[in-house]
Amino acid sequence: MRTCRVATVIVRLHVEKAITSLMIAVELRMAGVDFAIEKGIAGPDRLGCCGLSYGGYMACWIVGQTDRFKAAVPENPVTNWVTIYGVSDAGVWLTPEEMGGLPHEIPEVYQRCSPCYPNHLIKQGGLRCEKNQERQ
Numbered sequence: 001m002r003t004c005r006v007a008t009v010i011v012r013l014h015v016e017k018a019i020t021s022l023m024i025a026v027e028l029r030m031a032g033v034d035f036a037i038e039k040g041i042a043g044p045d046r047l048g049c050c051g052l053s054y055g056g057y058m059a060c061w062i063v064g065q066t067d068r069f070k071a072a073v074p075e076n077p078v079t080n081w082v083t084i085y086g087v088s089d090a091g092v093w094l095t096p097e098e099m100g101g102l103p104h105e106i107p108e109v110y111q112r113c114s115p116c117y118p119n120h121l122i123k124q125g126g127l128r129c130e131k132n133q134e135r136q
Helices: 002-038 054-063 081-087 091-099 107-112
Strands: 048-052 071-075
Touching: 002 054, 048 054, 054 071, 081 091, 081 107
Parallel strands: 048 071
Antiparallel strands: none
């Protein structure tokens, strides 16, 4: 019984660490957006975001956290950490390292860090770009 309690505490710490680092990343990016609006470089009603690879992941993540962006264009994003574990070339070593364990050990961490789970909250339009993987 004690092992289960310790494992639960460790999982909760991984979840909180992962979500906290994502929220800090969102806050830093939004501070840059606010600065651009303040300086007249960007219009608050005409914002979009895009990104490649990790930037694509963050573009997917950020539109699930705020409705300030009218559209997002993520290219080659990770949208679901469980599937990336199973299908990515780097998933079997990168994913457990990033998440703090394997998908079956800490499924709630994988779910909370995957941008696809709050899809029902996203109101913005988007275009997802994928690379051609025929050569792999």
